[in-house]
Amino acid sequence: MHIVLGVAAFAALLVLAGVVYERLGQYRAARDFPPPGKMVDIGGRRIQLDCRGAGSPTVVFEAGLSVEGSLSWSAVQPKIAAHTRACAYSRAGLMWSDSSSALHSAKQVAQDLHAALANAGEHGPFVLVGQSIGALYAMSFTKYFGPEVAGLVFVDPSHPQQVERVAGFMTESRSMLSRIGVALGWSGILRAAAPVLLPQARHQSARDAHAVWAYAPKSLATQLAESDSTDRTLAETRDFRKLGNRPLVVLTAMAPYTEAELRGMKITPEQGRQVQAIWKQLHEEEATWSSRSTHRVLPNSGHNIQLEDPDAVVEAVLSVVRAGGPTEAR
Numbered sequence: 001m002h003i004v005l006g007v008a009a010f011a012a013l014l015v016l017a018g019v020v021y022e023r024l025g026q027y028r029a030a031r032d033f034p035p036p037g038k039m040v041d042i043g044g045r046r047i048q049l050d051c052r053g054a055g056s057p058t059v060v061f062e063a064g065l066s067v068e069g070s071l072s073w074s075a076v077q078p079k080i081a082a083h084t085r086a087c088a089y090s091r092a093g094l095m096w097s098d099s100s101s102a103l104h105s106a107k108q109v110a111q112d113l114h115a116a117l118a119n120a121g122e123h124g125p126f127v128l129v130g131q132s133i134g135a136l137y138a139m140s141f142t143k144y145f146g147p148e149v150a151g152l153v154f155v156d157p158s159h160p161q162q163v164e165r166v167a168g169f170m171t172e173s174r175s176m177l178s179r180i181g182v183a184l185g186w187s188g189i190l191r192a193a194a195p196v197l198l199p200q201a202r203h204q205s206a207r208d209a210h211a212v213w214a215y216a217p218k219s220l221a222t223q224l225a226e227s228d229s230t231d232r233t234l235a236e237t238r239d240f241r242k243l244g245n246r247p248l249v250v251l252t253a254m255a256p257y258t259e260a261e262l263r264g265m266k267i268t269p270e271q272g273r274q275v276q277a278i279w280k281q282l283h284e285e286e287a288t289w290s291s292r293s294t295h296r297v298l299p300n301s302g303h304n305i306q307l308e309d310p311d312a313v314v315e316a317v318l319s320v321v322r323a324g325g326p327t328e329a330r
Contacts, residue, residue: 025191029214033207035096036070037089042115045098048090049116053081057125057150059317060117061088062141064132064158064304065226067198067219069095071208072131075310080317087122089113093222095215104229106140106236113137114145124148127320129313131155131306133230135286136237143240151247151320152290155305155313159282160238163231166275190217203307241289247323248290249316252283253301253308292323 037050050070051058059080063072069090080086092112093099102108117126126148130138135157142149159165190197194216200209212219257265257272267275280297287295296316301309 025214025217029211033211033214038120039096040116040120042112042119045092045100047092047098047112047116048096049087049120049122050077050089051085051087051120051122052077053083053085055084057127057321058085058087058122059127059129059321060113061086062113062128062130062134062137063088063091063094064130064134064155065223065230067094067216067223068208068212069097069219071095071212073129073306074205074208075203076129076306076313076317079310079314080321083318084321085122087117089116091222091226093225094219095211099218099222104225104232106137106233107144109137110141110144113141125150127151127153127317129153129155129317130157132303133158133226133233136160136233139237139240142243142246143237149246150326151323152243152249153313153316153320154248154250154283154286155316156251156253156303157283157286158234159286160234162279162282163234165278165282190220201304201307203310243290244326245291246326247320248287248293249320250283250287250293250295251305251312251316252280252295252297253303253305254280254297254299255302255308258302294319 035048035050037048037052039046040049048070061070061073061077063069066072070088073088077086077088090097091109100108100112117123124147127150128138128141130136130152132155135152135154138152138154142152191213194213197220198209198212198216200206254276257269257276262269262272265272265275284295287293294316296312298305298309298312301312306313
């Protein structure tokens with residue numbers, strides 16, 4: 001009996017220590033890593049928005065399915081800001097931005113971004129730059145706020161039909177372990193494991209990496225929710241492909257998958273090559289969504305082109321900025 005009580009008391013102490021560790025971590029995150037830019041109220045909650053530089057059109061960056069929020073664009077944004085206004089932000093629940101109680105959807109993302117820009121005094125025309133699923137969020141923004149969109153850049157973008165097109169080679173899976181970790185975020189487990197779960201990227205600064213780790217428990221929960229909403233996002237954006245003659249650049253990453261990536265996708269190297277061929281074809285289709293488009297294949301870059309080959313993204317963005325927007329109303 002005494003042994004059972006002792007074990008229970010020890011477990012309770014561990015739980016308490018974890019809770020205190022997590023609360024202290026939240027305090028230190030806010031103290032040591034304040035939000036870049038400003039926190040913009042969009043009606044009872046705030047979105048972190050970081051705008052730099054001056055000029056028009058204003059470039060707006062939309063991150064992919066990641067935990068870095070606005071920091072996803074740290075290697076690109078300063079170079080664009082040297083030429084025109086450039087804004088990066090964190091979606092609801094990522095990094096500094098407040099979480100939303102609304103069901104996650106591409107429309108909600110578009111509305112949040114539009115409200116943040118408007119309430120911060122940022123005005124179009126906008127050039128939208130979206131990486132991975134961020135490209136579909138950019139399409140959603142264009143659907144609902146099209147007159148404000150001058151052009152777009154898709155950085156290794158998702159495609160509304162990507163799941164069914166690669167279903168013969170791979171199936172999407174979401175780790176139960178990640179769900180358990182998110183559910184236990186209050187215990188400090190995710191904070192302690194963040195440097196292992198989210199290792200510093202080769203092109204990421206030490207400060208950015210530490211900021212991501214500091215907000216990891218919150219951001220990982222949001223990332224999981226966004227991942228669970230992927231099918232809905234793909235379905236939402238399936239029927240809107242009308243970019244008219246807005247300038248569009250599509251960048252495709254074609255570096256061969258690494259062994260780790262192949263293991264994660266549970267496919268062979270040959271299947272990996274076939275999946276990449278389909279990926280390239282999907283991007284060729286996306287390039288047809290505008291009558292003024294360019295499709296560029298990057299044979300040495302992986303999926304995170306904005307980190308692995310930021311100059312390619314900068315070149316693409318500036319080419320759209322210089323193109324001057326649609327030549328007639330659409």
